[in-house]
Amino acid sequence: MTQPADTPPQDALSLRPLAAADWDAWYDALEVAFGEQEAPERRSLWRGLTEVDRSLGVWDGAVPVGSAGAFSFRMAVPGGAVLPTAGVTMVGVAPTHRRRGVLTALMRHQLDEVHERGEALAVLVASEPAIYGRYGYGLASWQLGVRVERSRVTVRRSAAERERGTELDRVRLRLADPARAAAACERLYARRVPLRPGMLARRPGWERLPLLDPPAERKGHGALQCVLAEDRRDGELLGYARYSTKVVWREGGAAGEVRVREVTAADPESCAALWAYLLDLDLTDTVVAENLPVDDPLLHLVSDPRRLRPRVSDALFVRLVEVGDALRSRHYAAPVDLVLEVADEFCPWNTGRWHLHAAGPNAAAACEPTDAPADLALSVRELGSAYLGGSSLAALAGAGLVRELRAGALAEAAHAFGWPVAPWLPHEF
Incomplete structure (x- = not known):
């Protein structure tokens, strides 16, 4: 060429x-x-x-x-x-x-x-996942899809609601024009970004993507709708959901579908209120959501999680372009002191041994090249898979993709690279 x-x-x-x-x-x-x-x-x-x-x-x-x-x-x-x-x-x-x-x-x-x-990082969503591993991209996050028979589940009340009683519920739901509510929704979304690995800060212009609603792509659904969860005391936005509905009439009556595009909530009460709303819309009996975090609260909010019919699919692939910069830019769930031997044929500047050190979850990390003996050996692809905390280094080792060179190093690394919140990619790009 x-x-x-x-x-x-x-x-x-x-x-x-x-x-x-x-x-x-x-x-x-x-x-x-x-x-x-x-x-x-x-x-x-x-x-x-x-x-x-x-x-x-x-x-x-x-x-x-x-x-x-x-x-x-x-x-x-x-x-x-x-x-x-x-x-x-x-x-x-x-x-x-x-x-x-x-x-x-x-x-x-x-x-x-x-x-x-x-x-330091490159990310992608793969149309064919088998292609991108050879370029160093590792599968770093999954997404959860659900298809709910809404008549078979109820939404559990939060602990706060039980303590106060429903008459003191502070969450008020209100339908709003999606475009007019977009600015407030974007501000709430921006506040949530740092709380979950994999989320993308939306640059100017990207606020149009969640509102995209071409009639040719609706597949029988109506126009995009938006419901807001607000604090009834002062009107503060606590959450929102974007969705559309399709009404289907059968011999026994209406059997429509709710397609959930997005649910964003700042607290458990607003999250429960929004899902209770979506699971109780008239003329519908099925609620479909294609992209939720794998640890979404919905799994624990419903009375019967089996009725969600959950399925998991691959989402975000991560590539460490600068190993040192990437590893010292995140925090670690536990103290870590390891030498990683990294193989990277496509970006050879990453190949070699890297000394990773962090004192604990809130401590800044150091990661520098070293000649010291290695504790773990892996490729940059596996490092990308583990980077956001969504894939365990121990699981990757079980597949023969990570080699433990010092006894105990794998458990130390798997614990440190994990994270309490699952990574999640909120939208396409």
């Missing part, structure tokens, strides 16, 4: 940064690679959010045949720091140009740029 050029030769593939004028052709090629055509509203949103200076294309003559982009995110990590993170996106290769090194060239160029920018 040739180096970037203004006018690529007609008989060679050329990798070069995207020009704004080429966006439509570049995105057309991406849609072909994915075998789908997006609604105009969704395409317009992605066009507005595309960071052209972080987008790459491979051309065969004048025809785009490969693409990769990145968003300049900030992502929460264990301990509450919100770190600059490259959100890898819009990766595709034309079906006519597979297995010709196009994707590898794009990944190589992109990770070099992330390295030059000084971003």
Whole structure:
């Protein structure tokens, strides 16, 4: 593959940064690679959010045949720091140009740029998870989906509600126009970001994504709705839920569906109130949510968790671009003093031994190169899987992916890398 050029030769593939004028052709090629055509509203949103200076294309003559982009995110990590993170996106290769090194060239160029920018982390959502492990991305978070027979469950009252009694319940629910309520909802969302690893701080423009509601994508559902949970004493926003409903009439009556897009709550009472509302809407008998944290309170709020029919699927893949910076930027659940021998064929500056030291959960960590004997050996892929606290190093060792070189080191590392709250990616990108 040739180096970037203004006018690529007609008989060679050329990798070069995207020009704004080429966006439509570049995105057309991406849609072909994915075998789908997006609604105009969704395409317009992605066009507005595309960071052209972080987008790459491979051309065969004048025809785009490969693409990769990145968003300049900030992502929460264990301990509450919100770190600059490259959100890898819009990766595709034309079906006519597979297995010709196009994707590898794009990944190589992109990770070099992330390295030059000084971003310690890169993340992505994989359309095909088997692809990205060879580039050092490890599965770091899962998402929970539920499909609830609402007539078969009830929502338990919180301890605070039981103590005060329902007549003193401070949570008031109110329907609101999703667009008009968006600014207040975004402020609440922003306050929640540091509390859960994997959450993304939304930059200007990204507040449009949760409101995206193309009629062509509704699949029989009505328009997007928003219910607010407010403190009835002073009107403070405590939580919100975005959802849509589809009414289906059968012989026995209405059997509609509630599709839950998002539930964000600042405390247990507002969380319980919002789920009680969603599970009690007239003319419906099924509630569906596709993306919840795997430790979502809903699992414990309902009277019969089996009726949730929970299922888990892969979500966020994490790649440590700068091992030292990444490991000293998070906190650890317990004291840790280890030497990690890291293998990284794709980003060789990470390969070697790293001494990780932290005195405890609230202490700053140190991580520097060392020649000392290693305690654990693993690849950067497994380090990415464990980074947010969602995958246990002990489980990875059980799969033969982490090797213990000093007795006791694995238990120490698994405990320290864990985190009380499961990581979660709140939305697509």
